Amino acid sequence: MDKESPLYEDMVDILKRKKADQLTFHTHEEIWKEIMPEFYKVAKVSEVPIGTKKLVEVDFVPVLLFNVGGEFYAMEDVCTHDGGPLGEGFLEDDEIECPRHGARFCVKTGKALCMPAVEDIECFPVKIEDDEILVSID
Numbered sequence: 001m002d003k004e005s006p007l008y009e010d011m012v013d014i015l016k017r018k019k020a021d022q023l024t025f026h027t028h029e030e031i032w033k034e035i036m037p038e039f040y041k042v043a044k045v046s047e048v049p050i051g052t053k054k055l056v057e058v059d060f061v062p063v064l065l066f067n068v069g070g071e072f073y074a075m076e077d078v079c080t081h082d083g084g085p086l087g088e089g090f091l092e093d094d095e096i097e098c099p100r101h102g103a104r105f106c107v108k109t110g111k112a113l114c115m116p117a118v119e120d121i122e123c124f125p126v127k128i129e130d131d132e133i134l135v136s137i138d
């Protein structure tokens with residue numbers, strides 16, 4: 001790969017983050033696979049109507065899907081206060097309330113909105129292909 005390649009800067013970033021001596025790339029396809037996050041089909045669009053949530057599992061990680069006004073979002077199903085299952089919490093607009101002690105989080109950003117939680121929850125990229133919802137936890 002030469003420095004003029006559009007992938008060059010991405011490769012430099014990857015090599016900085018990983019042990020360069022353990023990486024061996026031979027083709028653009030291998031490089032592309034390393035750069036691009038892997039998306040998993042997790043549900044049909046029709047399974048998550050507007051204003052609802054659905055608990056799925058992605059590579060052993062519990063993930064909550066949300067449909068807020070027709071836009072889909074995904075976050076880890078673990079409350080940062082004490083590990084409560086947010087999937088059993090109350091969803092209103094773009095906020096979900098933890099059923100254990102009442103912390104609320106923005107489902108679009110994972111931001112902790114009130115005590116007792118002070119740490120944000122990890123959110124994941126979502127994309128829609130045809131009628132499938134795909135999530136990446138990379």
Ligand code: FES
Binds near residue numbers: 081083084100103117
């Ligand atoms: S475990 Fe969620 S608020 Fe305590």
